Amino acid sequence: xxxxxxxxxxxxxxxxxxxxxxxxxxxxxxxxxxxxxxxxxxxxxxxxxxxxxxxxxxxxxxxxxxxxxxxxxxxxxxxxxxxxxxxxxxxxxxxxxxxxxxxxxxxxxxxxxxxxxxxxxxxxxxxxxxxxxxxxxxxxxxxxxxxxxxxxxxxxxxxxxxxxxxxxxxxxxxxxxxxxxxxxxxxxxxxxxxxxxxxxxxxxxxxxxxxxxxxxxxxxxxxxxxxxxxxxxxxxxxxxxxxxxxxxxxxxxxxxxxxxxxxxxxxxxxxxxxxxxxxxxxxxxxxxxxxxxxxxxxxxxxxxxxxxxxxxxxxxxxxxxxxxxxxxxxxxxxxxxxxxxxxxxxxxxxxxxxxxxxxxxxxxxxxxxxxxxxxxxxxxxxxxxxx
Numbered sequence: 081x082x083x084x085x086x087x088x089x090x091x092x093x094x095x096x097x098x099x100x101x102x103x104x105x106x107x108x109x110x111x112x113x114x115x116x117x118x119x120x121x122x123x124x125x126x127x128x129x130x131x132x133x134x135x136x137x138x139x140x141x142x143x144x145x146x147x148x149x150x151x152x153x154x155x156x157x158x159x160x161x162x163x164x165x166x167x168x169x170x171x172x173x174x175x176x177x178x179x180x181x182x183x184x185x186x187x188x189x190x191x192x193x194x195x196x197x198x199x200x201x202x203x204x205x206x207x208x209x210x211x212x213x214x215x216x217x218x219x220x221x222x223x224x225x226x227x228x229x230x231x232x233x234x235x236x237x238x239x240x241x242x243x244x245x246x247x248x249x250x251x252x253x254x255x256x257x258x259x260x261x262x263x264x265x266x267x268x269x270x271x272x273x274x275x276x277x278x279x280x281x282x283x284x285x286x287x288x289x290x291x292x293x294x295x296x297x298x299x300x301x302x303x304x305x306x307x308x309x310x311x312x313x314x315x316x317x318x319x320x321x322x323x324x325x326x327x328x329x330x331x332x333x334x335x336x337x338x339x340x341x342x343x344x345x346x347x348x349x350x351x352x353x354x355x356x357x358x359x360x361x362x363x364x365x366x367x368x369x370x371x372x373x374x375x376x377x378x379x380x381x382x383x384x385x386x387x388x389x390x391x392x393x394x395x396x397x398x399x400x401x402x403x404x405x406x407x408x409x410x411x412x413x414x415x416x417x418x419x420x421x422x423x424x425x426x427x428x429x430x431x432x433x434x435x436x437x438x439x440x441x442x443x444x445x446x447x448x449x450x451x452x453x454x455x456x457x458x459x460x461x462x463x464x465x466x467x
Contacts, residue, residue: 263431
């Protein structure tokens with residue numbers, strides 16, 4: 081979904097300023113900051129034509145990257161393991177801003193990728209991590225990891241069960257029933273999307289939108305079925321894509337239930353994933369580009385927020401000890417977003433919320449403001465938890 085996010089950040093005339101603020105980086109540090117990085121952080125210099133990492137060799141454990149975007153385009157930075165498995169990422173880094181990304185890496189070879197415009201091609205630098213990372217010694221974080229893995233499996237199973245009913249209705253040609261089941265089938269997926277995105281090309285197979293497609297890429301997944309239902313009003317000729325969706329979701333379940341997740345979930349990746357979910361809201365759901373045909377964006381919006389809250393709730397006991405002010409800020413920001421979303425709940429329609437095309441510009445700005453107010457403290461969650 082990188083192409084749509086890039087367009088969202090680039091289309092200044094079409095978006096409220098609060099949405100554009102989400103594209104500027106949470107720390108609002110100008111690019112004149114020292115390239116050496118601060119507080120022991122390793123500097124990454126992103127530009128429109130390159131990606132310079134100040135250090136190529138690391139010791140296993142927790143690493144802070146200080147990312148400065150010196151280009152003219154919004155960029156994002158990924159940490160890839162072999163096979164393009166996403167260890168972590170930071171999206172929507174605006175021109176002239178600096179953000180910090182905290183990661184936990186074991187021994188191995190990785191790549192740092194900067195993606196100006198948030199579309200291919202990206203620019204990569206190889207890094208090597210050696211030594212042995214400390215195991216999670218805080219029993220509270222160990223319980224959080226166990227709890228989150230169980231949550232990921234539950235949400236995957238929920239999506240599979242609901243997608244199975246959706247796919248059956250779609251294949252029968254029951255357009256009305258398939259429309260009713262479409263948005264609920266996506267909730268579990270949206271709650272755990274950062275984990276799903278980490279598994280190579282699984283995410284684009286399941287969740288790519290038409291505007292995301294690269295030349296020669298075959299379009300599969302939910303949004304292809306969405307277009308058939310709402311745009312064509314028919315499932316004829318598209319039935320095989322319902323079967324493909326179920327096959328890909330089955331692959332997701334096999335990956336999340338593996339004894340050893342690849343890539344592994346760490347306390348830092350959990351916390352960064354919560355921020356990624358808010359980025360999804362800020363540059364996809366707020367703009368209405370996620371569900372371009374069904375306009376069920378608010379269902380996805382709520383699912384993303386729920387996924388982020390789950391991560392926070394699991395590590396909250398640690399945050400309360402290390403940074404009680406951050407905990408208070410997050411509590412208030414989550415409550416504000418939840419309060420706004422309740423205004424749009426409806427028993428009718430699709431998925432329990434009003435159609436997003438009925439939400440006007442002023443109300444979208446109100447939602448955007450609340451999301452940005454939550455996204456900023458969430459960007460500090462990883463450092464608070466693992467330091």
